[in-house]
Amino acid sequence: MKASRASLLMLHxxxxxxxxxxxxxxxxxTDIHYLYHSVFIYNFCKYIQWxxxxxxxxxxxxxxxxxxxxxxxxARAKSSPYMRFIIRKYEDIEDIExxxxxxxxxxxxxxxxxxxxxxxxxxxxxPLLVLTExxxxxxxxxxxxxxxxxxxxxxxxxxxNIEKTGLKVSYQLLRLGIIVQNx
Numbered sequence: 002m003k004a005s006r007a008s009l010l011m012l013h014x015x016x017x018x019x020x021x022x023x024x025x026x027x028x029x030x031t032d033i034h035y036l037y038h039s040v041f042i043y044n045f046c047k048y049i050q051w052x053x054x055x056x057x058x059x060x061x062x063x064x065x066x067x068x069x070x071x072x073x074x075x076a077r078a079k080s081s082p083y084m085r086f087i088i089r090k091y092e093d094i095e096d097i098e099x100x101x102x103x104x105x106x107x108x109x110x111x112x113x114x115x116x117x118x119x120x121x122x123x124x125x126x127x128p129l130l131v132l133t134e135x136x137x138x139x140x141x142x143x144x145x146x147x148x149x150x151x152x153x154x155x156x157x158x159x160x161x162n163i164e165k166t167g168l169k170v171s172y173q174l175l176r177l178g179i180i181v182q183n184x
Contacts (some may be wrong), residue, residue, distance in 0.1 A: 037072035048174035064110035
């Protein structure tokens, strides 16, 4: 979990550069934010420790989301012998695999009370980093929640929810996010 000062500075530099990039032609602000999601997720992998080997990360997306394009691109560009990424699209909660490391639940996936109960039952006991885009979920079960504030993508982080899953989060990552506690 030791991240050198240079690594932390590099993370800040990458995030600053990405946030300073102007929007591409033909891409909506939402699409641009989803490209940034992938960069954040890549860096989360560096600052979260799973109980087993940290070299392979299976990232699942529940339902349809523009984030998939950015995740596929990130997996191709950033996979190496030291860190590999496999991206999975899950159509529904029953499809979530037990070896999934990161699960992204976009706002486009309707999480009714019944589906939320099914999800919580499905992921109970899994060492799983749950990422969402709904501020309600960060106080309930989500590990990290993406929000857009002043046209910038930032994240909320709930150390209690991360700890419940058996994952360990570095202090450096906690300092970068907005810490949220359970209700």
